[in-house]
Structures are given as C-alpha cells and as structure tokens.
Amino acid sequence: EIVLTQSPGTLSLSPGEGPTLSCRASQSVSSSKLAWYQQKPGQAPRLLIFGASSRATGIPDRFSGSGSGTDFTLTISRLEPEDFAVYYCQQYGSTPLTFGQGTKLEIK
Amino acid sequence: EVQLVESGGNLVQFGGSLRLSCAASGFTFSTFAMSWVRQAPGKGLEWVSSISYTGAKTYYPDSVRGRFTVSRDNSKSTLYLQMNSLRAEDTAVYYCVREVYNNGLFDYWGQGTLVTVSS
Numbered sequence: 322e323i324v325l326t327q328s329p330g331t332l333s334l335s336p337g338e339g340p341t342l343s344c345r346a347s348q349s350v351s352s353s354k355l356a357w358y359q360q361k362p363g364q365a366p367r368l369l370i371f372g373a374s375s376r377a378t379g380i381p382d383r384f385s386g387s388g389s390g391t392d393f394t395l396t397i398s399r400l401e402p403e404d405f406a407v408y409y410c411q412q413y414g415s416t417p418l419t420f421g422q423g424t425k426l427e428i429k
Numbered sequence: 430e431v432q433l434v435e436s437g438g439n440l441v442q443f444g445g446s447l448r449l450s451c452a453a454s455g456f457t458f459s460t461f462a463m464s465w466v467r468q469a470p471g472k473g474l475e476w477v478s479s480i481s482y483t484g485a486k487t488y489y490p491d492s493v494r495g496r497f498t499v500s501r502d503n504s505k506s507t508l509y510l511q512m513n514s515l516r517a518e519d520t521a522v523y524y525c526v527r528e529v530y531n532n533g534l535f536d537y538w539g540q541g542t543l544v545t546v547s548s
Contacts, residue, residue, distance in 0.1 A: 354534070364540075366474065366535075368536050371529075377536065411535075417491070418464075423473050
C-alpha cells in the first residue's frame, strides 16, 4: 500500500499569498498518477489536478501541480477567499487507492 | 450535467447491514467505472470499492473486503454498495464517485449519504 503524507497539516495565510502544499509517497507513484482535490466544509471533494500537473476542467490557472516519483506539490499562485479549504492528494497508480490525510488552508 | 445522488444512509446497529444506492444521470453510465469513497466525521477520505464499467471486476481495500459488495445495474444507471457486519469504524459519509479513464481517478462526486453504526 502506498502511504501519502501531506505537509503541513494546517497553513494559516492571507489572501494574495502563494502557498505550496506537499505530498510525499512511501514508494514511487506509477506514471505520476497523482491527483489533488479541494474540499470545502459540507461539500464533496472537487478534482483540481490529475497526472501530477494537469488541471481539471474549469480549474483556474492559479492552481498548479508538479512532481514525480515520491514527491509532489500543489501551488496556488495567489490565494483567493474561495481557496480556503482542505486539500487532499490521491494516488491512483495502484490499488489500494490511497489519499493523504489532508492540508487545511485557513485564513490568517 | 453529471449528477450522482446517493441514498440509503441510516442509523444501523453494530453487526447490521445496509444497502446504499447511487442514481446516476447526465452521462452514459455503462461506459464508466464507478467507486465508493467514505469520510468519517472530521476525518480524511478513504477508498471503499470500485467496479468496472461492465460490473465484471470489483476491487476493495482490506478494511472492507469480505463485508462490502459493490454492484451496478447499467439498465437503471444505478450503483449499489451492500454493507454487512457493520462496525463502529464504518461510520462515515459515503460518496458515490465516477472514475475518469476507468483508472481510479475521480472526476465527479455525489453529495454523500451518512451511515452511522451504533451499538
């Protein structure tokens, strides 16, 4: 089983700042099959990034993903008020499919 | 518009059974693999099961294998999750999700249905 570890657990920032979220895998993720999801309170998760760096349909270009192997990052270039949420990474290269524990972006 | 609407969540006793349903619309259901993902209260996401677009292949993590069964009726565009021998740790919101490219990547999620297992 591939264990995904996200850091930091919580990030307190102000609108306009540009956070980088980390997702580290316990073993190499096959073919960079790494996705990022955003979840707001009371809502289902939304797909942001797939294939480590491809944006899903309708996702603003301030969201970008990078990485390969065991180290992946999600960067938000300039935080908008609606970006404060919990972000999860997920690997879909092998079963069991696994998620990281999440990084919460909160308003400072 | 893709829509996934779950139903069947309820309060159930420890050791009991429950069947969840997910009605799909807005896309050709029979051509997409589908999955269930759950989220315990205040916790992260956990994959629960997947089923191929024909229903011929199913996949589970160790935590539910042998207790949960995923199935589908393509004529009704409906996904099911039969849950038996329920435990307290199965308490969660259960999301029905569509897999894009049939490879475990989740592009559409339902709003979820809450299952509470109580002793």
